[in-house]
Amino acid sequence: MRIQTKTTPAAIQPAAAVVFFLHAEQKPSALGAAFRDINAEEFSGKLGQICVVHTQGKLAAPRALLVGLGQRKELTMPKLRRAAVMATRRLREIGVGRVAFDAGDAGRAGVIAEAAVAAHYDFDAFKPSKAPPKTKLSLATIHVSPGEVRAATTAVQRGGVIGETVNWTKSVANLPGNVIYPAELARRAVALARELRGRLRCRVLDKRALERGGFGGILAVGSGSIREPRLIVLEYRGGSRSPKAKPFALVGKAITFDSGGICIKPGDKMDEMKWDKCGGCAVLGIMRAAALLRLPVNLIGVVAAAENMPSATSYRPGDIVTTRSGNTIEVINTDAEGRVILSDALAYACEQKPEAIVDFATLTGACVVALGHNIGGLMGNDAALRKRIQRASEATGERVWELPLEDEFRDMVKSDVATVKNSTGRFAGTLSGAAFLQAFVDKDVPWAHLDIAGPAWVSDAKPHHERGATAFGVRLMIELLSRGA
Ligand code: BES
Ligand code: MN
Ligand code: ZN
Numbered sequence: 370m371r372i373q374t375k376t377t378p379a380a381i382q383p384a385a386a387v388v389f390f391l392h393a394e395q396k397p398s399a400l401g402a403a404f405r406d407i408n409a410e411e412f413s414g415k416l417g418q419i420c421v422v423h424t425q426g427k428l429a430a431p432r433a434l435l436v437g438l439g440q441r442k443e444l445t446m447p448k449l450r451r452a453a454v455m456a457t458r459r460l461r462e463i464g465v466g467r468v469a470f471d472a473g474d475a476g477r478a479g480v481i482a483e484a485a486v487a488a489h490y491d492f493d494a495f496k497p498s499k500a501p502p503k504t505k506l507s508l509a510t511i512h513v514s515p516g517e518v519r520a521a522t523t524a525v526q527r528g529g530v531i532g533e534t535v536n537w538t539k540s541v542a543n544l545p546g547n548v549i550y551p552a553e554l555a556r557r558a559v560a561l562a563r564e565l566r567g568r569l570r571c572r573v574l575d576k577r578a579l580e581r582g583g584f585g586g587i588l589a590v591g592s593g594s595i596r597e598p599r600l601i602v603l604e605y606r607g608g609s610r611s612p613k614a615k616p617f618a619l620v621g622k623a624i625t626f627d628s629g630g631i632c633i634k635p636g637d638k639m640d641e642m643k644w645d646k647c648g649g650c651a652v653l654g655i656m657r658a659a660a661l662l663r664l665p666v667n668l669i670g671v672v673a674a675a676e677n678m679p680s681a682t683s684y685r686p687g688d689i690v691t692t693r694s695g696n697t698i699e700v701i702n703t704d705a706e707g708r709v710i711l712s713d714a715l716a717y718a719c720e721q722k723p724e725a726i727v728d729f730a731t732l733t734g735a736c737v738v739a740l741g742h743n744i745g746g747l748m749g750n751d752a753a754l755r756k757r758i759q760r761a762s763e764a765t766g767e768r769v770w771e772l773p774l775e776d777e778f779r780d781m782v783k784s785d786v787a788t789v790k791n792s793t794g795r796f797a798g799t800l801s802g803a804a805f806l807q808a809f810v811d812k813d814v815p816w817a818h819l820d821i822a823g824p825a826w827v828s829d830a831k832p833h834h835e836r837g838a839t840a841f842g843v844r845l846m847i848e849l850l851s852r853g854a
Contacts, residue, residue, distance in 0.1 A: 447766020479524025486532025538654030546626030593683030623649025630703030735798030
Protein backbone atom coordinates (compact mmCIF):
# COMPACT_ATOMS: atom_id res chain seq x y z
CA MET A 370 0.00 0.00 0.00
CA ARG A 371 1.23 3.44 -0.94
CA ILE A 372 0.28 6.32 1.34
CA GLN A 373 0.12 9.98 0.35
CA THR A 374 -1.03 13.19 2.00
CA LYS A 375 -3.25 15.76 0.27
CA THR A 376 -5.14 18.94 1.09
CA THR A 377 -8.02 18.61 -1.36
CA PRO A 378 -11.23 17.57 0.41
CA ALA A 379 -11.57 13.79 0.61
CA ALA A 380 -15.14 14.03 -0.62
CA ILE A 381 -14.08 15.04 -4.13
CA GLN A 382 -11.40 12.36 -4.37
CA PRO A 383 -12.06 9.81 -7.13
CA ALA A 384 -11.22 6.84 -4.89
CA ALA A 385 -13.10 3.55 -4.57
CA ALA A 386 -14.10 4.59 -1.06
CA VAL A 387 -13.86 7.61 1.18
CA VAL A 388 -13.69 7.31 4.96
CA PHE A 389 -15.22 9.92 7.27
CA PHE A 390 -14.66 9.85 11.01
CA LEU A 391 -17.66 11.19 12.91
CA HIS A 392 -18.21 12.07 16.54
CA ALA A 393 -21.47 11.19 18.24
CA GLU A 394 -22.42 14.89 18.17
CA GLN A 395 -22.08 15.07 14.37
CA LYS A 396 -24.96 14.24 12.03
CA PRO A 397 -24.08 12.26 8.88
CA SER A 398 -26.46 14.46 6.90
CA ALA A 399 -24.02 17.36 7.38
CA LEU A 400 -21.66 15.51 5.03
CA GLY A 401 -24.05 15.92 2.10
CA ALA A 402 -27.02 14.50 0.26
CA ALA A 403 -25.58 10.98 0.09
CA PHE A 404 -26.01 10.68 3.86
CA ARG A 405 -29.43 12.29 4.24
CA ASP A 406 -31.39 9.11 4.91
CA ILE A 407 -29.14 7.49 7.49
CA ASN A 408 -31.01 7.16 10.74
CA ALA A 409 -29.64 6.99 14.26
CA GLU A 410 -30.14 3.22 14.42
CA GLU A 411 -27.88 2.78 11.40
CA PHE A 412 -25.24 5.17 12.63
CA SER A 413 -25.03 7.00 15.95
CA GLY A 414 -21.33 7.80 15.91
CA LYS A 415 -20.45 5.56 18.83
CA LEU A 416 -16.83 4.50 19.02
CA GLY A 417 -15.87 1.84 16.49
CA GLN A 418 -19.22 1.79 14.72
CA ILE A 419 -18.95 1.48 10.93
CA CYS A 420 -21.63 2.23 8.34
CA VAL A 421 -21.04 1.54 4.66
CA VAL A 422 -22.94 3.91 2.35
CA HIS A 423 -23.40 3.59 -1.42
CA THR A 424 -23.13 7.15 -2.64
CA GLN A 425 -25.05 6.65 -5.93
CA GLY A 426 -23.18 9.38 -7.80
CA LYS A 427 -23.65 11.98 -5.06
CA LEU A 428 -19.94 11.74 -4.18
CA ALA A 429 -16.87 11.13 -6.36
CA ALA A 430 -16.26 7.83 -4.60
CA PRO A 431 -18.90 5.08 -5.08
CA ARG A 432 -18.68 4.08 -1.43
CA ALA A 433 -18.29 5.96 1.83
CA LEU A 434 -17.48 4.55 5.24
CA LEU A 435 -18.74 6.40 8.28
CA VAL A 436 -16.62 5.54 11.29
CA GLY A 437 -17.80 6.42 14.80
CA LEU A 438 -15.40 8.10 17.20
CA GLY A 439 -17.76 8.54 20.19
CA GLN A 440 -18.04 11.80 22.13
CA ARG A 441 -15.59 14.44 20.91
CA LYS A 442 -14.30 15.31 24.40
CA GLU A 443 -13.61 11.64 25.13
CA LEU A 444 -11.56 10.96 22.00
CA THR A 445 -7.97 9.86 22.42
CA MET A 446 -5.48 8.99 19.70
CA PRO A 447 -5.45 5.31 20.77
CA LYS A 448 -9.25 5.24 20.26
CA LEU A 449 -8.89 6.81 16.82
CA ARG A 450 -6.21 4.26 15.99
CA ARG A 451 -8.46 1.35 16.87
CA ALA A 452 -11.37 2.80 14.88
CA ALA A 453 -9.09 3.31 11.87
CA VAL A 454 -7.83 -0.28 12.13
CA MET A 455 -11.40 -1.57 12.08
CA ALA A 456 -12.29 0.69 9.14
CA THR A 457 -9.29 -0.54 7.14
CA ARG A 458 -10.12 -4.15 7.94
CA ARG A 459 -13.64 -3.55 6.63
CA LEU A 460 -12.32 -1.93 3.44
CA ARG A 461 -10.19 -5.01 2.85
CA GLU A 462 -13.21 -7.29 3.33
CA ILE A 463 -15.19 -5.26 0.82
CA GLY A 464 -12.24 -5.43 -1.60
CA VAL A 465 -11.56 -1.72 -1.97
CA GLY A 466 -8.31 -0.77 -3.74
CA ARG A 467 -7.96 2.97 -3.35
CA VAL A 468 -9.20 4.84 -0.33
CA ALA A 469 -9.35 8.47 0.77
CA PHE A 470 -9.31 9.13 4.52
CA ASP A 471 -10.73 12.43 5.73
CA ALA A 472 -8.28 13.03 8.59
CA GLY A 473 -8.54 16.75 9.34
CA ASP A 474 -5.29 17.47 11.15
CA ALA A 475 -1.73 16.16 11.17
CA GLY A 476 -2.04 14.36 14.50
CA ARG A 477 -4.96 12.33 13.25
CA ALA A 478 -3.28 11.77 9.88
CA GLY A 479 -0.28 10.07 11.49
CA VAL A 480 -2.44 7.81 13.62
CA ILE A 481 -4.61 6.85 10.65
CA ALA A 482 -1.55 6.06 8.51
CA GLU A 483 -0.14 3.83 11.23
CA ALA A 484 -3.49 2.08 11.67
CA ALA A 485 -4.02 1.57 7.94
CA VAL A 486 -0.63 -0.10 7.63
CA ALA A 487 -1.08 -2.19 10.78
CA ALA A 488 -4.51 -3.39 9.58
CA HIS A 489 -2.76 -5.05 6.65
CA TYR A 490 -1.03 -7.60 8.83
CA ASP A 491 -1.90 -11.22 8.01
CA PHE A 492 -0.06 -14.22 9.35
CA ASP A 493 -0.69 -16.39 6.31
CA ALA A 494 2.82 -17.60 5.47
CA PHE A 495 1.90 -21.15 6.48
CA LYS A 496 -1.55 -21.33 4.93
CA PRO A 497 -1.17 -22.95 1.55
CA SER A 498 -4.54 -22.45 -0.05
CA LYS A 499 -6.21 -22.15 -3.41
CA ALA A 500 -8.07 -19.06 -2.25
CA PRO A 501 -6.43 -15.76 -3.21
CA PRO A 502 -4.76 -13.91 -0.32
CA LYS A 503 -6.83 -11.23 1.42
CA THR A 504 -7.09 -7.98 -0.54
CA LYS A 505 -4.77 -5.16 0.32
CA LEU A 506 -5.38 -1.49 -0.36
CA SER A 507 -3.16 -0.22 -3.14
CA LEU A 508 -3.33 3.46 -2.27
CA ALA A 509 -4.40 5.39 0.81
CA THR A 510 -4.69 9.15 0.47
CA ILE A 511 -4.89 10.98 3.76
CA HIS A 512 -6.60 14.34 3.51
CA VAL A 513 -5.92 17.21 5.88
CA SER A 514 -6.75 20.89 5.96
CA PRO A 515 -4.33 23.16 4.02
CA GLY A 516 -2.43 24.46 7.06
CA GLU A 517 -1.65 20.92 8.18
CA VAL A 518 -0.05 19.43 5.11
CA ARG A 519 3.60 19.84 6.06
CA ALA A 520 3.17 18.43 9.54
CA ALA A 521 0.86 15.73 8.20
CA THR A 522 3.39 14.54 5.63
CA THR A 523 5.94 13.98 8.40
CA ALA A 524 3.37 12.38 10.69
CA VAL A 525 2.14 10.05 7.94
CA GLN A 526 5.65 8.94 7.08
CA ARG A 527 6.42 8.28 10.74
CA GLY A 528 3.10 6.49 11.27
CA GLY A 529 3.84 4.32 8.24
CA VAL A 530 7.23 3.28 9.62
CA ILE A 531 5.76 2.45 13.02
CA GLY A 532 2.85 0.48 11.56
CA GLU A 533 5.18 -1.41 9.28
CA THR A 534 7.58 -2.17 12.13
CA VAL A 535 4.71 -3.41 14.29
CA ASN A 536 3.89 -5.81 11.43
CA TRP A 537 7.51 -6.87 11.07
CA THR A 538 7.72 -7.55 14.80
CA LYS A 539 4.52 -9.60 14.75
CA SER A 540 5.69 -11.61 11.77
CA VAL A 541 8.78 -12.70 13.74
CA ALA A 542 6.95 -13.16 17.05
CA ASN A 543 4.22 -15.31 15.47
CA LEU A 544 6.63 -17.87 14.04
CA PRO A 545 6.36 -21.17 15.90
CA GLY A 546 9.10 -22.88 17.88
CA ASN A 547 9.98 -25.36 15.14
CA VAL A 548 10.67 -22.53 12.70
CA ILE A 549 12.29 -19.96 14.96
CA TYR A 550 14.75 -20.88 17.68
CA PRO A 551 17.57 -18.86 19.25
CA ALA A 552 20.03 -19.19 16.34
CA GLU A 553 17.31 -18.37 13.81
CA LEU A 554 16.15 -15.34 15.80
CA ALA A 555 19.78 -14.20 15.89
CA ARG A 556 20.09 -14.75 12.14
CA ARG A 557 17.09 -12.47 11.61
CA ALA A 558 18.61 -9.81 13.86
CA VAL A 559 21.82 -10.00 11.82
CA ALA A 560 19.80 -9.74 8.58
CA LEU A 561 17.99 -6.70 9.97
CA ALA A 562 21.28 -5.02 10.81
CA ARG A 563 22.56 -5.79 7.32
CA GLU A 564 19.44 -4.23 5.79
CA LEU A 565 19.96 -1.13 7.90
CA ARG A 566 23.69 -1.17 7.35
CA GLY A 567 25.43 1.88 8.71
CA ARG A 568 22.63 2.50 11.19
CA LEU A 569 22.35 -0.75 13.13
CA ARG A 570 25.09 -3.08 14.32
CA CYS A 571 24.50 -6.60 15.52
CA ARG A 572 26.68 -8.98 17.50
CA VAL A 573 25.65 -12.50 18.44
CA LEU A 574 27.14 -14.54 21.26
CA ASP A 575 26.80 -18.25 20.49
CA LYS A 576 27.06 -21.04 23.01
CA ARG A 577 30.85 -21.02 23.10
CA ALA A 578 31.00 -17.26 23.52
CA LEU A 579 28.40 -17.50 26.28
CA GLU A 580 30.52 -20.12 28.04
CA ARG A 581 33.64 -18.00 27.75
CA GLY A 582 31.73 -14.96 29.03
CA GLY A 583 30.24 -16.73 32.03
CA PHE A 584 26.59 -16.34 30.99
CA GLY A 585 25.53 -19.19 33.26
CA GLY A 586 21.85 -18.23 33.40
CA ILE A 587 21.23 -18.30 29.65
CA LEU A 588 23.28 -21.49 29.33
CA ALA A 589 21.38 -23.24 32.13
CA VAL A 590 17.97 -22.54 30.60
CA GLY A 591 19.18 -23.43 27.11
CA SER A 592 20.85 -26.66 28.18
CA GLY A 593 17.75 -28.82 27.78
CA SER A 594 17.30 -28.06 24.09
CA ILE A 595 19.26 -29.13 21.02
CA ARG A 596 18.63 -25.55 19.87
CA GLU A 597 21.52 -23.70 21.50
CA PRO A 598 20.96 -20.37 23.23
CA ARG A 599 22.16 -16.99 21.98
CA LEU A 600 22.67 -13.49 23.27
CA ILE A 601 21.82 -10.91 20.60
CA VAL A 602 23.24 -7.40 20.94
CA LEU A 603 22.10 -4.59 18.66
CA GLU A 604 23.54 -1.10 18.67
CA TYR A 605 22.16 2.09 17.22
CA ARG A 606 23.94 5.41 17.47
CA GLY A 607 21.67 8.22 16.39
CA GLY A 608 22.57 10.55 19.23
CA SER A 609 25.75 12.09 20.53
CA ARG A 610 28.95 10.70 18.99
CA SER A 611 30.90 11.47 22.12
CA PRO A 612 32.44 8.30 23.53
CA LYS A 613 31.11 9.40 26.92
CA ALA A 614 27.46 9.47 25.72
CA LYS A 615 25.58 6.74 27.55
CA PRO A 616 23.22 4.53 25.58
CA PHE A 617 19.63 3.80 26.55
CA ALA A 618 19.44 0.03 27.02
CA LEU A 619 16.55 -2.22 26.02
CA VAL A 620 16.55 -5.78 27.31
CA GLY A 621 14.22 -8.53 26.08
CA LYS A 622 13.22 -12.06 27.07
CA ALA A 623 13.12 -14.33 24.03
CA ILE A 624 12.19 -17.85 25.08
CA THR A 625 11.41 -19.28 21.65
CA PHE A 626 9.34 -21.97 23.33
CA ASP A 627 8.61 -22.38 27.03
CA SER A 628 7.57 -25.93 27.87
CA GLY A 629 8.43 -25.27 31.50
CA GLY A 630 11.42 -27.59 31.29
CA ILE A 631 11.66 -30.35 33.91
CA CYS A 632 8.85 -28.57 35.79
CA ILE A 633 6.79 -29.09 32.66
CA LYS A 634 3.64 -27.08 32.11
CA PRO A 635 0.23 -28.69 31.69
CA GLY A 636 -0.71 -29.23 28.04
CA ASP A 637 -3.65 -26.85 28.00
CA LYS A 638 -2.67 -23.76 25.97
CA MET A 639 0.98 -24.76 26.02
CA ASP A 640 1.08 -23.86 22.31
CA GLU A 641 0.83 -20.20 23.33
CA MET A 642 4.30 -20.46 24.82
CA LYS A 643 5.69 -19.95 21.32
CA TRP A 644 4.92 -16.31 22.13
CA ASP A 645 7.22 -16.32 25.14
CA LYS A 646 9.75 -14.52 22.93
CA CYS A 647 7.59 -11.41 22.54
CA GLY A 648 9.74 -9.24 24.83
CA GLY A 649 12.85 -9.96 22.77
CA CYS A 650 10.95 -9.42 19.51
CA ALA A 651 9.74 -6.05 20.82
CA VAL A 652 13.34 -5.04 21.45
CA LEU A 653 14.25 -5.96 17.86
CA GLY A 654 11.27 -3.94 16.63
CA ILE A 655 12.16 -0.90 18.71
CA MET A 656 15.73 -0.96 17.37
CA ARG A 657 14.41 -1.30 13.82
CA ALA A 658 11.97 1.61 14.07
CA ALA A 659 14.48 3.84 15.87
CA ALA A 660 17.00 3.25 13.09
CA LEU A 661 14.47 3.77 10.29
CA LEU A 662 13.21 6.98 11.90
CA ARG A 663 16.76 8.06 12.68
CA LEU A 664 15.80 8.97 16.24
CA PRO A 665 18.43 11.20 17.86
CA VAL A 666 19.33 8.72 20.61
CA ASN A 667 21.93 6.06 21.30
CA LEU A 668 20.48 2.63 21.94
CA ILE A 669 21.66 -0.79 22.85
CA GLY A 670 19.31 -3.77 22.54
CA VAL A 671 20.12 -6.96 24.44
CA VAL A 672 18.01 -10.01 23.68
CA ALA A 673 18.50 -13.24 25.62
CA ALA A 674 17.27 -16.17 23.54
CA ALA A 675 16.84 -19.78 24.66
CA GLU A 676 14.41 -22.66 24.35
CA ASN A 677 13.16 -24.13 27.65
CA MET A 678 12.82 -27.90 27.19
CA PRO A 679 12.84 -31.02 29.35
CA SER A 680 15.57 -33.51 28.55
CA ALA A 681 18.48 -35.43 30.02
CA THR A 682 20.63 -32.32 29.73
CA SER A 683 18.11 -29.87 31.21
CA TYR A 684 18.83 -27.75 34.21
CA ARG A 685 16.90 -29.04 37.20
CA PRO A 686 15.26 -27.86 40.39
CA GLY A 687 17.90 -27.54 43.08
CA ASP A 688 20.67 -26.57 40.66
CA ILE A 689 22.80 -23.60 41.63
CA VAL A 690 23.82 -21.50 38.66
CA THR A 691 26.61 -18.91 38.55
CA THR A 692 25.63 -15.98 36.35
CA ARG A 693 27.51 -13.31 34.42
CA SER A 694 27.46 -10.88 37.34
CA GLY A 695 28.87 -13.43 39.76
CA ASN A 696 25.56 -13.64 41.60
CA THR A 697 24.28 -17.18 41.97
CA ILE A 698 20.76 -18.51 41.43
CA GLU A 699 19.14 -21.41 43.22
CA VAL A 700 16.75 -22.99 40.76
CA ILE A 701 13.50 -23.84 42.52
CA ASN A 702 11.33 -24.11 39.42
CA THR A 703 12.65 -24.57 35.89
CA ASP A 704 9.51 -22.86 34.59
CA ALA A 705 10.66 -19.56 36.13
CA GLU A 706 13.25 -19.42 33.33
CA GLY A 707 12.66 -15.88 32.08
CA ARG A 708 14.29 -14.27 35.10
CA VAL A 709 17.21 -16.71 34.84
CA ILE A 710 18.10 -15.67 31.28
CA LEU A 711 17.41 -12.00 32.05
CA SER A 712 19.87 -12.10 34.95
CA ASP A 713 22.68 -12.34 32.40
CA ALA A 714 21.14 -9.91 29.92
CA LEU A 715 20.59 -7.25 32.58
CA ALA A 716 24.11 -7.69 33.95
CA TYR A 717 25.49 -7.37 30.41
CA ALA A 718 23.40 -4.22 29.83
CA CYS A 719 24.75 -2.71 33.08
CA GLU A 720 28.31 -3.36 31.90
CA GLN A 721 27.61 -0.97 29.01
CA LYS A 722 27.10 1.85 31.58
CA PRO A 723 23.68 2.79 30.22
CA GLU A 724 21.72 5.95 30.95
CA ALA A 725 18.72 3.72 31.78
CA ILE A 726 17.43 0.20 31.19
CA VAL A 727 13.94 -0.92 30.24
CA ASP A 728 13.27 -4.64 30.04
CA PHE A 729 10.38 -6.36 28.28
CA ALA A 730 9.39 -9.85 29.37
CA THR A 731 6.44 -12.22 29.33
CA LEU A 732 7.55 -13.05 32.84
CA THR A 733 4.65 -14.19 35.00
CA GLY A 734 1.21 -15.71 34.66
CA ALA A 735 0.47 -13.85 37.89
CA CYS A 736 0.64 -10.56 36.01
CA VAL A 737 -2.14 -11.77 33.69
CA VAL A 738 -4.20 -12.71 36.75
CA ALA A 739 -3.61 -9.25 38.26
CA LEU A 740 -4.02 -6.98 35.23
CA GLY A 741 -5.66 -9.07 32.52
CA HIS A 742 -4.78 -9.28 28.85
CA ASN A 743 -4.59 -5.58 27.96
CA ILE A 744 -2.30 -4.08 30.57
CA GLY A 745 1.36 -4.65 31.29
CA GLY A 746 2.85 -4.49 34.79
CA LEU A 747 5.33 -1.66 35.34
CA MET A 748 7.94 -1.86 38.09
CA GLY A 749 11.26 -0.14 38.56
CA ASN A 750 13.75 1.65 40.75
CA ASP A 751 13.38 5.17 39.31
CA ALA A 752 10.28 7.37 39.57
CA ALA A 753 11.26 9.63 36.64
CA LEU A 754 11.72 6.69 34.28
CA ARG A 755 8.43 5.13 35.38
CA LYS A 756 6.71 8.47 34.73
CA ARG A 757 8.18 8.65 31.21
CA ILE A 758 6.85 5.17 30.52
CA GLN A 759 3.42 6.05 31.86
CA ARG A 760 3.20 9.16 29.69
CA ALA A 761 4.24 7.26 26.56
CA SER A 762 1.77 4.56 27.50
CA GLU A 763 -1.09 7.04 27.69
CA ALA A 764 -0.16 8.57 24.33
CA THR A 765 0.02 5.24 22.51
CA GLY A 766 -2.68 3.22 24.26
CA GLU A 767 -0.19 0.47 25.08
CA ARG A 768 -1.42 0.31 28.64
CA VAL A 769 0.72 -0.22 31.71
CA TRP A 770 -0.04 -0.12 35.41
CA GLU A 771 2.47 0.42 38.14
CA LEU A 772 2.99 -2.35 40.67
CA PRO A 773 5.09 -1.87 43.79
CA LEU A 774 8.76 -2.70 44.00
CA GLU A 775 9.92 -2.06 47.52
CA ASP A 776 13.05 -3.02 49.41
CA GLU A 777 11.19 -5.60 51.49
CA PHE A 778 10.41 -7.66 48.38
CA ARG A 779 14.10 -8.35 48.01
CA ASP A 780 13.88 -10.59 51.09
CA MET A 781 11.35 -12.77 49.28
CA VAL A 782 13.89 -13.91 46.72
CA LYS A 783 16.82 -14.49 49.10
CA SER A 784 18.16 -18.04 49.02
CA ASP A 785 19.85 -20.02 51.80
CA VAL A 786 22.43 -21.44 49.41
CA ALA A 787 22.74 -18.81 46.64
CA THR A 788 22.29 -15.07 46.09
CA VAL A 789 18.69 -15.46 44.98
CA LYS A 790 16.16 -18.22 44.27
CA ASN A 791 14.05 -18.17 41.12
CA SER A 792 10.69 -18.99 42.66
CA THR A 793 8.92 -17.98 45.84
CA GLY A 794 5.58 -18.91 47.34
CA ARG A 795 2.14 -18.52 45.83
CA PHE A 796 1.77 -14.82 46.49
CA ALA A 797 2.88 -11.68 44.67
CA GLY A 798 4.45 -13.66 41.84
CA THR A 799 4.90 -10.62 39.59
CA LEU A 800 6.57 -8.61 42.33
CA SER A 801 8.97 -11.38 43.30
CA GLY A 802 9.85 -11.72 39.60
CA ALA A 803 10.78 -8.04 39.53
CA ALA A 804 12.61 -8.26 42.86
CA PHE A 805 14.67 -11.13 41.44
CA LEU A 806 15.61 -9.08 38.37
CA GLN A 807 16.58 -6.13 40.55
CA ALA A 808 19.38 -8.23 42.06
CA PHE A 809 21.09 -8.06 38.65
CA VAL A 810 20.75 -4.32 38.06
CA ASP A 811 23.30 -1.84 39.40
CA LYS A 812 21.71 0.37 42.04
CA ASP A 813 22.68 3.62 40.34
CA VAL A 814 21.15 2.68 36.97
CA PRO A 815 17.55 3.79 36.43
CA TRP A 816 15.72 0.61 35.47
CA ALA A 817 12.14 -0.32 34.65
CA HIS A 818 10.69 -3.77 34.13
CA LEU A 819 7.63 -4.33 31.97
CA ASP A 820 5.90 -7.65 32.58
CA ILE A 821 4.03 -8.01 29.29
CA ALA A 822 2.67 -11.54 29.82
CA GLY A 823 -0.89 -10.17 29.38
CA PRO A 824 -0.72 -7.77 26.41
CA ALA A 825 2.04 -9.47 24.37
CA TRP A 826 -0.46 -11.57 22.44
CA VAL A 827 -4.18 -11.94 21.78
CA SER A 828 -5.54 -15.47 22.44
CA ASP A 829 -9.04 -14.86 21.07
CA ALA A 830 -9.32 -12.71 17.95
CA LYS A 831 -10.85 -9.24 18.46
CA PRO A 832 -12.51 -6.89 15.95
CA HIS A 833 -9.35 -4.78 15.99
CA HIS A 834 -6.75 -7.55 16.39
CA GLU A 835 -6.17 -11.03 15.04
CA ARG A 836 -5.10 -13.93 17.25
CA GLY A 837 -1.36 -13.72 17.89
CA ALA A 838 1.45 -11.39 18.85
CA THR A 839 0.71 -7.68 19.31
CA ALA A 840 4.24 -6.19 19.23
CA PHE A 841 3.39 -4.56 22.55
CA GLY A 842 6.18 -2.21 23.59
CA VAL A 843 7.23 -1.05 20.16
CA ARG A 844 4.86 1.90 19.88
CA LEU A 845 5.27 2.72 23.57
CA MET A 846 9.05 2.83 23.45
CA ILE A 847 9.30 4.72 20.15
CA GLU A 848 6.99 7.32 21.67
CA LEU A 849 9.15 7.54 24.81
CA LEU A 850 12.40 7.81 22.88
CA SER A 851 10.92 10.44 20.53
CA ARG A 852 9.84 12.63 23.44
CA GLY A 853 13.20 12.84 25.19
CA ALA A 854 13.54 13.07 28.95
N1 BES B 1 6.36 -17.50 30.25
C1 BES B 1 5.83 -17.81 31.54
C2 BES B 1 4.86 -16.74 32.01
C3 BES B 1 3.52 -16.73 31.32
C4 BES B 1 2.52 -17.60 31.70
C5 BES B 1 3.25 -15.81 30.35
C6 BES B 1 1.28 -17.55 31.11
C7 BES B 1 2.02 -15.75 29.73
C8 BES B 1 1.02 -16.63 30.12
C9 BES B 1 6.96 -17.89 32.56
O1 BES B 1 8.16 -18.40 32.09
C10 BES B 1 6.49 -18.77 33.64
O2 BES B 1 6.29 -19.94 33.38
N2 BES B 1 6.35 -18.22 34.84
C11 BES B 1 5.90 -18.98 35.96
C12 BES B 1 6.72 -18.52 37.14
C13 BES B 1 6.58 -19.40 38.35
C14 BES B 1 7.06 -20.81 38.08
C15 BES B 1 7.34 -18.76 39.50
C16 BES B 1 4.42 -18.69 36.17
O3 BES B 1 3.98 -17.56 35.94
O4 BES B 1 3.71 -19.61 36.54
MN1 MN C 1 8.22 -20.51 32.19
ZN1 ZN D 1 8.54 -18.15 30.10
